[in-house]
Amino acid sequence: MQLADLYTAQAREALPPLWGPSLETDGEPPLSLAYGLADPALFPQEELVDTTAKILASHLNDALNYAPVAPALTTLIAERLHHEGVQAHEDEILVAYGSSQILGLLPRVLIEPGDTVLVEAPTFMGAVRQFKRAGAQMIGLPVDAHGLDVEALATTLEALKRKNLRPKFLYTIPTFQNPAGVTLSLERRQRIVELAATYGVLVVEDDAYVDLRFRGEPLPPMASLDQEGWVLRVGTFSKILAPGLRVGWAHGPRELIARLQMFKLEGASSPFVTHLVAGFSANGRLEQHIADLCAHYAIKCATMSQALRHQLPEAPFIEPDGGFFIWLQLPQGVQASQLAPVAIEHGVEILPGTRCYTDGSGEAYIRLAFSELPDNQIETAIRRLSTAIKVVQRPTEGG
Numbered sequence: 001m002q003l004a005d006l007y008t009a010q011a012r013e014a015l016p017p018l019w020g021p022s023l024e025t026d027g028e029p030p031l032s033l034a035y036g037l038a039d040p041a042l043f044p045q046e047e048l049v050d051t052t053a054k055i056l057a058s059h060l061n062d063a064l065n066y067a068p069v070a071p072a073l074t075t076l077i078a079e080r081l082h083h084e085g086v087q088a089h090e091d092e093i094l095v096a097y098g099s100s101q102i103l104g105l106l107p108r109v110l111i112e113p114g115d116t117v118l119v120e121a122p123t124f125m126g127a128v129r130q131f132k133r134a135g136a137q138m139i140g141l142p143v144d145a146h147g148l149d150v151e152a153l154a155t156t157l158e159a160l161k162r163k164n165l166r167p168k169f170l171y172t173i174p175t176f177q178n179p180a181g182v183t184l185s186l187e188r189r190q191r192i193v194e195l196a197a198t199y200g201v202l203v204v205e206d207d208a209y210v211d212l213r214f215r216g217e218p219l220p221p222m223a224s225l226d227q228e229g230w231v232l233r234v235g236t237f238s239k240i241l242a243p244g245l246r247v248g249w250a251h252g253p254r255e256l257i258a259r260l261q262m263f264k265l266e267g268a269s270s271p272f273v274t275h276l277v278a279g280f281s282a283n284g285r286l287e288q289h290i291a292d293l294c295a296h297y298a299i300k301c302a303t304m305s306q307a308l309r310h311q312l313p314e315a316p317f318i319e320p321d322g323g324f325f326i327w328l329q330l331p332q333g334v335q336a337s338q339l340a341p342v343a344i345e346h347g348v349e350i351l352p353g354t355r356c357y358t359d360g361s362g363e364a365y366i367r368l369a370f371s372e373l374p375d376n377q378i379e380t381a382i383r384r385l386s387t388a389i390k391v392v393q394r395p396t397e398g399g
Helices: 009-013 045-058 060-064 071-083 098-110 125-133 150-162 186-199 254-262 271-311 336-345 375-396
Strands: 093-096 116-121 137-144 169-172 202-206 231-236 248-251 325-329 365-369
Touching: 045 060, 045 271, 060 271, 071 093, 071 248, 071 271, 093 098, 093 254, 098 125, 098 202, 098 231, 098 248, 098 254, 116 125, 116 150, 125 137, 125 169, 137 150, 150 186, 169 186, 186 202, 248 254, 271 325, 271 375, 336 365, 336 375
Parallel strands: 116 137, 116 169, 169 202, 202 231
Antiparallel strands: 093 248, 231 248, 325 365
């Protein structure tokens, strides 16, 4: 007899997370471009220490006892949504331990084994794996330079309707998409909202990166275009304050928010942390911090883009207007799964495109995160990547 005999079928089939420490090497650790980590140099350490002291002085019981989410945080989220044109009421907002918890609650409320879920291809597999684990049948929809292909969406919805199948939801990252970095156009946003109402499909609008815009004008979220209650907006403070605080939120139809809350069995998310986030964000400080982040990440993005154009002119990419990632198309004949271990040997870690598709495709692409490394290390990492690509190409040169 073994302990593993006690596991459920789902636990026996579970796969390890797609993130984690870099692979071990004999020398120094590789420079990692694989994961969308925040730059620790940008954490507002002194301000957070000061806010913590004020909370412990003025909200000791509410922050450290069993208590609800800080009311000021829910108010802040509602106010930021109003600024985007979303008519949000505080009873339509759920605060959670990061947006990942929201995405983990969704299958418990909406998915039965065999249900259909629509996702972008490529997409953020950290979310999609939770849907698949609940038994969802995934349908990937192509993404181009303007975001999700809405004609492919319309065709898919009509084909499913003819089979008497109604997808439970469409999961989309419309702004600075992970991993492709592209942004869904206004016309496509409007079309998705129309299709959602026509076919009765929930749109899960994951806007983790929306505040990190370097260039261009903000586009209205689909939640602001939705008049019939078919959009669930998901957001986070991880990218604009600190991932380790684990504070995310959802806004959507009151009935759905209440149902998600029923499955959040541990109760309110950390009272202390929610007071900390609300306290830090007061009096416009969060917006100033976001402006500082955008300025810094814009430089990092430009540094990586310039290095790629110089070191890998044969590898096309779309320079994003915000976010954390560049989606690089590899030179012809180079496969991502073949490149990844060679890149590690040369001191740089990448995320193969195969990690971003539900069907394992994506060999022609890699995702590169410019968010964490300092500028000089970004340049070094791209030089190492260029060398690794040349090594992979070498066996095929000359036939």
